Amino acid sequence: MSTACGLDAEAVTRGLGFDCHDVSPVVSVRPPWALAHWTMPLLEVLIVGGAVFALVHALRRYRAGDPVNLALWWASLVYLFVTEPPLYFPEWFGLDRLYGFIFAHNRFTVQFMGDRLPLYIIAFYPAFSQLAYEVVRSLGLFRRGALRGSVAVAFVCQVFYEVFDQLGPQLKWWAWNPGNAIVNRPALASVPLNSMLLFASVSMAAMTYLVVRLTGGPPRRRLTPRILLAGVLTPPAMAIAGIPSGFAGDDVTARAWILGVELGLLWVAGTWIVVAHLRSGEPGEPWSPFARVYPAVYLGGLAVCWLGALPAYLAADAGVTPEGTPTGSGLYVLACFAAAGLLVLALYRRERAPVPA
Template sequence: MSYSCDPTAERLTEELGFSCRDAHPVVDFHNPFRLENATMPFLELLVIGGAVFALVHAWRRWRRDGDPINISLWFASVVYLAVIEPPLYFPSWFGLEKQVGFIFAHNEFTVQFMYDRLPLYIVAFYPALSQLAYELVRVLGVFARRGPLPGSLAVAFVCQVFYEIFDQLGPQLKWWAWNPDNKTINEPALASVPMNSMFLFASVSFASLTYLVVRLVGAKEGRGTLTGRQITLRTLAAGALTPPAMSLAGVPSNIFRGGNHLAIQQTVLGVELALVWAIGLRILIDTRRAPRTDSTPPGPALFARTYPALYLGVLIALWAVALPSWFSATDGITQQGTPIGSLWYTALCVIAATWLVVAVTRATAPRRTKEPVRS
């Protein structure tokens, strides 16, 4: 099956512990207790459970609070995945061998789709993380006080810090493997993670998706209540338009792609990532410091209070499992032959994520009213 398992894909999947040959074109099931790494079932439970939790929360926001943004964002995330992922797994199918090439391969998890290239937990990861970031920013009042664009820029920052805790760990634990021969896309890198992925996939994609959904289905002066059909069509549009928005954001670094411009491209991406941090932190800090002028409750906040903290706690625990091998690595490679991520950047993301979790906990805590002084 060379059309679904070319030599590069076969080499990477064999390094991960399986072969992409003879994989089922639709879906494969594997024993969760016999996966390549013992951390993998815990990751699946965390992400798939989070996506289900997010869907229930989104439904409540729509049916009980009349806000369709969450439900639209959930499904738009899946539409975005359906548009962006197949060309990454099978570039030859789309005539992208020269422009993109083979970028990475996922390992075998419990449930796999598309010739074992797409794990179910990755399908769930997009709606779980988009809801995590949007809800944190929404509950902190950024969208209500600052509007769609600042809110979406804050989402870019929140996604960056939560995504990269996961992204910097995956290659070491064989959750996936980057193709080291693809210099065009996978370089420059921060430790084992391509900086293009850090900027475009971990921030720009979620910010663009959120902005499109908020503008297309969110409350707007002069816009009546949207019908289910209108929400569906606008959700499809938001998911489909996100990849072109990512392409535009990638232009500054892509200008210097190839040749001897790697250092310049690394500088451009570094500046862009620094801007994600600087702008996101500024918006969130300013919003937190501003006195509350609205009396509208944020709606059900159980998801925002619990899932980000659970996600962060589980990922920290998985990092703790990986740290002994990380510290014994030589030249960025563990004794098991896997590349390590950036510990300093992960620590920075953990600090920022912890601050966000604490901020949301405080923002959603019941307010105490002062009792009248009795004479």
Template sequence: MDHTCDSAAERVAEGLGFSCHDANPIVTFRDPFGLENGTMLVLELLIVGGAVFALVHAWRRWRRDGHPVNISLWFASVVYLAVIEPPLYFPGWFGLEEHVGFIFSHNVFTVQFMYDRLPLYIVAFYPALSQLAYEIVRSLGVFARRGPLVGSVAVAFACQVFYEIFDHLGPQLKWWAWNPGNEMINQPALASVPMNSMLLFASVSFGAMTYLVVRLVGPEDGRAAFTGPRIAWRTAVAGAVTPLAMIIVSAPSGAFRGEDRLGIQRAVLGAELAVVWIAGLCLLVDAWRAVRADAAAPAAASPLFARTYPAAYLAVHVVLWLIALPAYFASADGVTEEGTPVGSLWYAALCAAAATAFILVTLRATRSRPAARPVGS
């Protein structure tokens, strides 16, 4: 057995339908029409296309409008991925085997990096989702009215609702699989999704990264004073420091780690997620009121990304959920007839409702603003 495919990784990979042995250490290309199922290609197109769309939008906003926050956030997301993902795939390489163990494995997609552990769509997922949430919140004027900290809290909530629609669907459709033997990290869970992941990866990381980028590269309410290399190193710092926020927020539940304390951990994580929801919903209602009163910040010079990609992201995931529902309802004890674990339908539906509200308020906001107002004011 080689050092990139231990017994736990081998079991999870076999459950997904591939072998982790003899994988290419750099990159592997596969037939996009020969993947485990057709939903995987749809997911790749949605996420990779979204990341490219986000990059074009961020570049235009920087070069045309003089605002580097979008482009900085895009690349900070990639830096964050480079810092956080390798230890999750290969904990033994970083001396973390006893502390975190083997957590999960992605399935093999069209383009795969790092011994088949890192799909291209995951590289694209972080910048696509960070831009999606940030552009929604920025378009609603939350940063302009409430400042970087509150704006970043709104981003954390937006990421929660869009991320978890995806997170609770993936295991059933074999996009990835959690290691059931790692109860230390993967428990407690909501259906098939670890609650640690729901809080830390779906909200804390994106909120913290957005706050760091806006503070280091902004201000968001005007043209930045930094250009070129200074933006680059500040972007790298924002992405690299983001995991520290995740460690801090994980401390309350981590203090009660242990199989006999799962109930306490669940309560702590549930309370933290409730704070994200309560704060996020309050900010969403506040944004709606501001839009109705025409008091929100003016729309971006090119709001096309905020007006189209979030809706496309949600629509595609709704279709994928509809495809998955027959097997979901035929499942027994949380496992489908194909042996894949199901997510939480009620939580995904709640997230879809909140995501829909974000989209509708954003469409109202970007339609109702006078075009003559100065950009970024």
């Protein structure tokens, strides 16, 4: 048995419908119609298409004199390649005893690293970071400073990401290792609270803040070292944000309270920043095609996936569907859908600042 497919990994991947011993070490390709669920190719189109759209938008912004979007697009990939390999192969980095096996992705159309890293996950980082940044930038929140704008990004990331995160385990897009109490407990329904706070909000906000401070403003600066620095410094920022719950040690209940309070504070701070800005009457930034189209398309695509998952969700018993998969938190998803929908509506209703001549 290879170290990359230990007993926990073997159990999790077999639950997803494949054997982690029978994988291609570098890359594998399979037809979209052969995937485990009909939502999987839809998800790939939604995310990979979003990443391409985001890159086109970032290049346009760069040519217009603003390098932040392009720097954020590439910094997202740097962050990806710093964080994902240790998550998939903790034993390669001496982290197996510290963190253990955390989760596994299902097989999608294109997969890398022993079927651990789907192409759509690579695309997700730049697509999603650009989505959150453009929502906040278009509303005009970065005029009040990088820190305030980045806190708003944390909130926007939370509400847009969790409509995806709370659905994935039910549809077997991925599976968390239920035996890992170090990282995967406590959880809100099927989703670890650590992931909800640190990955879904803190990481993207920290990376956005670093990118804006390092690359924003004229004149154009040397981007490559600044992009690398922003991507590499993002994981330590996540670690710092994880210190409060770390004080609880092995007490899962105490960790749940700490993480829950932090999530609550994120909602309060994010809502206050956005609502106060909207009530101020200050106009938003000139509207980009990406901000006009992609956030709404992303929410619409996830809504279709949720409609497909709803019958099994409603038939679930004790948080487990008839197919044996864990469900997410329906109430939290409704709150996130509502908040994300209101943010999209605010984008459409916001008065625009005039485009510079």
